[in-house]
Amino acid sequence: MSLPTELASIFRVKQKSYKMVLVLSMIGIWRETQQRFISLDSIAERFLSYCRDREVNNLVVDIPPNSMASRWSEVSATQVKAILDTPVEALRSILAKNDRNELTFTYAIWDGGEEVLTELERYANRELESYYTELQSSSFSLKEHLSHILLTYRTAKQEPFANHPLGTAFRRTIPEGIRQYPFISDHIRVQGSVGQGNWATVPWIALMDTRLTGSTQYGEYLVYLFAEDMSSVYLTFNQGVTKPIRDRGRRAGYTYLENKVDQIRKQLPLVGFTKDDRIELTTSGLGRDYQVSTVAYVRYDSNNLPQNEQLVADLQRMMEDYQIYVQSQLQTAANEEEEDQIEDEESEEVETLSVTQRLSQIRSFIQNRGFSYPDGLIENFYLSIKTKPFVILAGISGTGKTKLVKLFAEAMGATVQNGQFALIPVRPDWSDPSDLLGYKDLSGTFRPGRLTEVLYEASKPENRSKPYFICLDEMNLARVEHYFSDLLSVLETQEWRDGEIATAPLISAASLSSEEDQQKYGDLSIPDNVYFMGTVNMDETTHPFSKKVLDRANTIEFNYINLLQLPDEVVGETITEAVAPNSFLRSDFLQLVDALDENRELISETTQSLAQLNEILEGIHAHVGFRVRDSVSFYMIYNRRDNLMSADEAFDLQLLQKILPRIQGSSSAVRRVLLELLKVCLDRPLAINELMEDLSPVYNEAEFLNAQSQIKYPQSARKIVFMLRRLEEDGFTSYWLS
Known part of the structure; x- marks a missing residue:
C-alpha cells in the first residue's frame, strides 16, 4: 500500500538522518514489546546503538553535534535525549509525547494497523539509505580546499590575478562542492570571491538563502572569512554591511547591525559557536565591520584544521540555525501581512523563486x-x-x-x-x-x-x-x-x-x-x-x-x-x-561604486572593452561616457550573478543595444568605424583598407558571416554588416533603418 499523504512528506527535508533513525527506533521497540507508549530513555539507547554500530563498522553516519563529542562512542544516552528534541518537534504531525516522557505515534497511524507501520518502516529505511548515499557519493573535501587556500593565498597574491586557479576554486569548484551536501536546500546560493580585478584582503565564501538576500551587501547569511595573514578561517553567521552603512551612515549603520546581532543571538540556540566580537581578520577598516556584523562563529587555525567530517558537521549545524532564522523571518512577514490586511512591503520583497x-x-x-x-x-x-x-x-x-x-x-x-x-x-x-x-x-x-x-x-x-x-x-x-x-x-x-x-x-x-x-x-x-x-x-x-x-x-x-x-x-x-x-526588477545598484567591491574584476574587463570601442567611436564623435559605462557594467553584473548567458553573449547584446544605435551618417569615416567595430565582433584580422574601397564581400550578410566561424559577437556583427550594406547602396546608414 502507499503511505497516506501526511506521511509521504515527513522526510522531505533531510537535514540529518535523525528523523529516520528515530522512527525506525520506535518501530523496532514496538515490534519487540508491543507497547504503544515508549520511554524516551529506551528510544535514546536504541538510537545511540544504531549510530555506534555504523561508526564501528566504518559506515557513513552523521557525527554528533560539536558541543558533545567527535564520536558516538563518546556520547551518552542522556545526551542523545537532548539531540532528539529537534527531530521529535519536526515529526509532531505523527508523534505525541506525554507527561511521563514517553513517545507514541498518533491515533491516525495506530488506526492504520501494522500495515501502515510496515510501510512507514520501509519508507524510513529507503530515505535513510538515499541520504547516506548522497553523503558518501561526494568526493569533495572541504578540508582539502580550505587547507589549500590557507597555504597558498599569500603566495598567489604576488602572482597575476587574471585566470588564477584560486579564483576558479572560489567562484566555481568550492561552491559546486558545497552545493552537493544534502542539507543545502535549493534556496541556498553559494558564492565565493577572491576580489574583483585585484586580490581581496579578506577572501570569502558565502551561503545565502535567496528568500532573504541575493547579495552579501545586505541581509543575513553564512560566510567563510579568511584572515588576511591566512592564519585562520572563520565559519560565521553574518550580516551584509554595505547597504546598512550606505543607507544610514557608518555610525547609525553600526548601531543597526549591533542591535540585529543581539536580537539573533537571543532568538537562536547557536550551540557550540562563539558569540562575541573578537573575530580577527585584518588590521584595516574591514576588521571593525566584521566585528559588529558577526552573530556567531567558529574559528579554525591553519595549523590545526579539524577533520573534513567535523567541518561539514559544523556547517550543517550552523545551516540548521540559519534556516530556523529564515523561517522565523518569513513567518513574521506573513503574520504582519495578515494582521495589517495589506501587502506588507517587507513580506512582498521576499522573492521565493530564483x-x-x-x-x-x-x-x-x-x-x-x-x-x-x-x-x-x-x-x-x-x-x-x-x-x-x-x-x-x-x-x-x-x-x-x-x-x-x-x-x-x-x-x-x-x-x-x-x-x-x-x-x-x-x-x-x-x-x-x-x-x-x-x-x-x-x-x-x-x-x-x-x-x-x-x-x-x-x-x-x-x-x-x-x-x-x-x-x-x-x-x-x-x-x-x-x-x-x-x-x-x-x-x-x-x-x-x-x-x-x-x-x-x-x-x-x-x-x-x-x-x-x-x-x-x-x-x-x-x-x-x-x-x-x-x-x-x-x-x-x-x-x-x-x-x-x-x-x-x-x-x-x-x-x-x-x-x-x-x-x-x-x-x-x-x-x-x-x-x-x-x-x-528593481535595480540593486545606482552608482558603479555600489557594485565595485564584489565585481571589480568584471567591471574592469567591461570597462577595458568599452575603452577599446571608444577609441574607434571617437572618429565620428559617437563615443560613450560614464553613464553608458555604468549601465553596461550593471547589465554584465546582473547577467553573471544569475548565469543567464555567457559573458560574450551579454556584451554582444550591449554592443548591439547601447553602442550601435548611436551610429549614423554617410561619410567614409562612418564606414571605417563600422568596419573597425566589425573587426572587434569577428575577433580576427579584417582587410579594412580593401573594404573601404569595395564593400561587395559583405553584401550578402548570410554568406559573409557563415564564412566567419566562431564569431565573438554574432548579433552585433550581423547588424553592422546590414548597416554597411545600406551605406553602400543608399549612401547613408543608420541603426534605425529597417
Missing part, C-alpha cells in the same frame, strides 16, 4: 498565451529593465513589441484591470511634458495626465512593492526630447533613501494652486516600482532619437522575423500570472 525560475515562469506564461519570442529575448528584456527602468523596443510594425511588454507585465501580476499596466499611445502633436503629466485649466485646476495618475497610485505605501509598467506606444511619432525630457532628467536624480530608490520631484507642490492638488500630487516623484517601455517604428513619419535618450535606455530590436515559426501548441494546464515582488 531569477531563472521566475524567468522560466514568465516564458511559460507567454507561450501559453500563444506567443513565441526568440531564445534569450526574455532574459535580455529582464536584464535591460533591471539595469535601467527605461527600455526601447524598436522594429517594423507587427513584430510583437507592445505585446511583449503587456505579456511580461501580466506574467508578473501587472494588468490593465489592477492598474499596474498602462498603455499610453503617443500623439504626433505632443510638444511638451503636459501631454503626459497634466496641465492647469483656465480655472487653475490641475488636470492630471495618464502618467501622473499611474505614478500617484504606484507611490502609495501599500503599492510600493508592486511593479507598475508604462508602455509608450509609437513613442517617436512626436519628438521624444520635447515631451519626455523632464522624466529623463528626473530619472538621473535617483538615490538611495531609507532602503528605497527615490528621485527629485517631477511635479512641484509650488506649481499647484489648490490645497487638494498639493496634497495629492505635490512633490510627486518617480518611485522605484515604475518601469517605462517605449515601442518604436522607424519610417519617414517618425523622429530620430538623440544621444541623450539613447544613453538612458537599452534598445532592443525586433527586425529579424521568421514567419515560418508558428506558436507552440498549449499543452497541459493554462498558466496564470504569478505575482512577483518589485525586488525582482
